[in-house]
Amino acid sequence: MPKSLISINDFSKEDILHILSVAREMEANKTQRLLEGKVVACLFFEPSTRTRLSFETAAKRLGAKVIGFSDVTNTSISKGETLKDTIKMVSNYVDIIVMRHPLEGAARYASEVCDLPVVNAGDGANQHPSQTLLDLYTILQTQGRLDKVTINMVGDLKYGRTVHSLLQAMSHFDPTFIFTAPDALRMPAEYKTFLQKRGIPYTETDSLSEHLCDCDILYMTRVQQERFSDPMEYERFKDVYRLEKSMLTGVRENMKILHPLPRVGEIAEDVDNTPYAYYFKQAENGMYVRMSIIACLLGYK
Amino acid sequence: MSERNTQLKVSAIKDGTVLDHIPAGRLFQVVDILDLSHCSNPVTIGVNLESKSQGRKGIIKIADRFFEDEELSRIALAAPEATVNIIKDYQVVSKKKIELPAEVVGIAKCSNPMCVTNNQDVPTRFTTVVEGEKVKLLCHYCEKTTEEFVPLRH
Numbered sequence: 001m002p003k004s005l006i007s008i009n010d011f012s013k014e015d016i017l018h019i020l021s022v023a024r025e026m027e028a029n030k031t032q033r034l035l036e037g038k039v040v041a042c043l044f045f046e047p048s049t050r051t052r053l054s055f056e057t058a059a060k061r062l063g064a065k066v067i068g069f070s071d072v073t074n075t076s077i078s079k080g081e082t083l084k085d086t087i088k089m090v091s092n093y094v095d096i097i098v099m100r101h102p103l104e105g106a107a108r109y110a111s112e113v114c115d116l117p118v119v120n121a122g123d124g125a126n127q128h129p130s131q132t133l134l135d136l137y138t139i140l141q142t143q144g145r146l147d148k149v150t151i152n153m154v155g156d157l158k159y160g161r162t163v164h165s166l167l168q169a170m171s172h173f174d175p176t177f178i179f180t181a182p183d184a185l186r187m188p189a190e191y192k193t194f195l196q197k198r199g200i201p202y203t204e205t206d207s208l209s210e211h212l213c214d215c216d217i218l219y220m221t222r223v224q225q226e227r228f229s230d231p232m233e234y235e236r237f238k239d240v241y242r243l244e245k246s247m248l249t250g251v252r253e254n255m256k257i258l259h260p261l262p263r264v265g266e267i268a269e270d271v272d273n274t275p276y277a278y279y280f281k282q283a284e285n286g287m288y289v290r291m292s293i294i295a296c297l298l299g300y301k
Numbered sequence: 302m303s304e305r306n307t308q309l310k311v312s313a314i315k316d317g318t319v320l321d322h323i324p325a326g327r328l329f330q331v332v333d334i335l336d337l338s339h340c341s342n343p344v345t346i347g348v349n350l351e352s353k354s355q356g357r358k359g360i361i362k363i364a365d366r367f368f369e370d371e372e373l374s375r376i377a378l379a380a381p382e383a384t385v386n387i388i389k390d391y392q393v394v395s396k397k398k399i400e401l402p403a404e405v406v407g408i409a410k411c412s413n414p415m416c417v418t419n420n421q422d423v424p425t426r427f428t429t430v431v432e433g434e435k436v437k438l439l440c441h442y443c444e445k446t447t448e449e450f451v452p453l454r455h
């Protein structure tokens with residue numbers, strides 16, 4: 001297994017399956033004092049309450065102490081300290097660094113300037129590998145398998161990093177993809193080329209209703225304002241798809257709806273009580289997967 | 302007619318380097334990469350010359366200058382098919398093909414403005430990806446592809 005978790009592409013199929021199997025042990029036994037006496041740094045150079053709480057809880061459930069910051073106001077970084085200096089300083093105090101940073105490639109760079117394992121908790125629009133691993137864990141949990149699953153990805157497929165990473169990670173498992181997106185937010189050509197080279201089938205549509213009944217996983221995403229440079233473009237697309245309970249008649253029995261959360265208006269609240277809604281359980285799974293990531297990178301599993 | 306004579310027709314140099322078989326459209330990129338507009342040596346540039354293998358090619362002759370391999374590998378980013386002739390006393394004493402490096406460190410600029418290399422003091426690092434006759438650069442940090450080579454300004 002690589003020293004750090006920076007990009008899902010660094011992890012082989014075996015590495016991924018190992019993380020998922022340890023996550024299952026964590027879910028079965030939610031408090032394990034594996035990391036008693038260890039210190040985990042959670043450095044959030046850009047705020048993200050959900051991801052930070054999930055990592056901090058994961059570390060604490062393993063018995064570790066947590067230090068860090070949740071945004072950079074009133075820190076030495078706001079006074080102009082370089083990323084390298086912050087990482088070098090913190091690495092003297094802790095055993096592993098979890099970091100989120102607005103610059104793409106920041107986590108990779110951090111992993112090169114210190115000897116500790118680094119977990120990338122999001123580097124701008126680039127990677128968010130713990131999200132990808134929890135998505136895989138959830139697909140495995142709901143379908144009983146990762147192989148030969150049909151995934152319908154919906155929403156912003158152009159800028160959405162979670163769908164890009166999930167697509168790359170799923171390529172190990174012989175999937176079929178459906179891409180549901182408005183014309184301006186379609187899956188970029190480089191990812192379609194990636195699939196073609198591997199002989200992985202996909203279809204594209206701009207209609208949400210078209211493929212609801214022929215997928216195992218409906219992966220909904222939010223159109224993220226911060227990825228648009230033009231606010232007018234964002235206004236045009238933010239409400240492009242809205243999934244409602246009435247649209248779910250005739251879907252596969254095993255079909256589950258996932259969403260990286262937070263949702264804005266993509267999934268109506270009346271969907272929450274259907275047997276297909278799984279996004280809250282998916283968020284919970286994030287904690288077990290992050291427990292697994294931290295334990296595995298520190299060599300405890 | 303021998304190749305030597307063809308070259309002499311453009312303009313012979315006594316000692317120096319001749320870069321040949323540059324695709325005509327990339328000639329000025331190579332001029333930029335080697336920063337030849339700030340070069341005080343005599344430089345002869347030929348563009349849109351006929352070439353049996355390439356259609357139209359470009360050629361650059363730089364008198365009294367011999368490049369390091371690292372400098373030459375930069376040319377590969379714009380013109381991987383170019384050849385380098387080392388001239389001593391009007392004779393080609395060695396001829397080499399430019400090797401496209403698998404990795405390019407500290408030479409090219411990442412086209413992604415949000416890349417850590419454009420915002421912190423981090424040397425750029427790319428792996429080269431050949432697509433047809435184009436060379437693309439895959440950033441080691443932000444994982445984005447830079448389509449057009451832009452030299453890093455030091």
Ligand SMILES: [Zn+2]
Nearest residue numbers: 411416440443
């Ligand atoms: Zn980059």
